[in-house]
Amino acid sequence: MFDEFIQFVRALYDEPSAPIPLHAPVMGAPEKDAVAAAIDSTFVSSVGAFVTEFERAIADFTGAGYAVATVNGTAALHIALRVAGVQPGDLVITQSLSFIATCNAIHYCGAAPVFVDVDEETLGLSPTALQQWLERHAERRAEGAFDRASGRRLRACVPMHTLGHPAAIAAIAAVCADWGLTLVEDAAESLGSWVGDRHTGTVGRVGVFSFNGNKVITTGGGGMIVTDDEQLALRAKHLSTTAKKPHPWAFEHDEIGFNYRLPNLNAAFGVAQMSRLPGLLASKRAVASRYAQWCEDHGWAFVLEPRGARSNYWLNALRMADQATRDAFLAATNAAGVMTRPLWTPMHRLPMYATCARSPLPMTEALADTVVNVPSSARRQVG
Incomplete structure (x- = not known):
């Protein structure tokens, strides 16, 4: 079900078989x-x-x-x-x-x-x-x-x-x-x-x-x-x-x-x-653009920068239809050596912060259950 996405990410990073990390530094x-x-x-x-x-x-x-x-x-x-x-x-x-x-x-x-x-x-x-x-x-x-x-x-x-x-x-x-x-x-x-x-x-x-x-x-x-x-x-x-x-x-x-x-x-x-930063940001926006286009072509939901803002696209994110689809995606991609991760467990679901005061949190819980992060490194030719 997720093979086409895995192939896309491997082509994006020109990596046919080795594990692809979520975000690796560029240094030398x-x-x-x-x-x-x-x-x-x-x-x-x-x-x-x-x-x-x-x-x-x-x-x-x-x-x-x-x-x-x-x-x-x-x-x-x-x-x-x-x-x-x-x-x-x-x-x-x-x-x-x-x-x-x-x-x-x-x-x-x-x-x-x-x-x-x-x-x-x-x-x-x-x-x-x-x-x-x-x-x-x-x-x-x-x-x-x-x-x-x-x-x-x-x-x-x-x-x-x-x-x-x-x-x-x-x-x-x-x-x-x-x-x-x-x-x-x-x-x-x-x-x-x-x-x-x-x-x-x-x-x-x-x-x-x-x-x-x-x-x-x-x-x-x-x-x-x-x-x-x-x-x-x-x-x-x-x-x-x-x-x-x-x-x-x-x-x-x-x-x-x-x-x-x-x-x-x-x-x-x-x-x-810091001398690399402009190039890193440009590369990361190019990677985000590729993800956005692929998602548009395939009917997937890509998390875009907010209107009126310019994001560094530190971690690119996709939003799945439901938690079951998210979990299946995480299992398939990681098994294939393409590192993906969910968002953090919301703080109010952790035992040390479970009793803290809070408003209703419907969007927090919906996003936590459906958003995944995908490989977001700047490509190696930068810098």
Whole structure:
């Protein structure tokens, strides 16, 4: 039943028999040279020129005022929430259709997530569902918004740009501004995605990116916080470097911080990857175009970028008719050596987050049961 699709993917990647991964990095001589330069400098850990260069490159590419490198995207989310003011006992509104790092970072702050539904077009948090939940469950006080049932402070909202497709971020930002919620963008998957002339991650007060091995560019492991607020950036850097006070030799710390610094070796890799980024994005859009055309020709449903947005197409996605068809597709493709994956198990279906407050989540559950990700690597001739 799915043989024709498997043959198409093998032809797309010019791979007749070997396993085809979901998303493999493109790397080579530039990355080797950069890492060698970091080794020659003797600065291989958390201090070095490549960290500063990588931060500057991400800030320049996204248009953010400041960028702060971290050891991974989860660490970036944790620090972003802390500097956004999230405190123990707070509630943070987010989406259940997300990688678990989003909720875990909220939990690390001693806060709890509140789940609202997502939009079918963007796969990201629905501003309508957000507004409806607030109207039904929140009240405004002089110091901010509070959950009427529990009395807990509603501190922030964390939408995710799912699979690299931009959420309806302008509308979400408007709702957050109206209710006094701090907007923290989980842009982990969306480097190279835009809404109009704004890069994802730069609309809210703070945004984060991930450079895990399966992202558009990688540092092996790494993350980045972006913001236009200089004081917020300085505090993020301070917290992520164990809250150590500057001093030529003394180890003095003024609060509990975190050892979330990105090593210079990883940053060197990232600097080299940034030189590839335009080509990688162009190749990934070409791959997405091929998928879209094949799906149109064969009557399949391909997940397109939202109207008015430009997606990086980090992971291409198809939507199946039902869960049984999805499961049959996953079994057939993986048995044939073509890696495919479902979306994440929604957070409200996991035992640690099952009791969290939530709105009705019909679109979240429908998408989780029917969407599959298919091989999405940039083709090897890039770079």
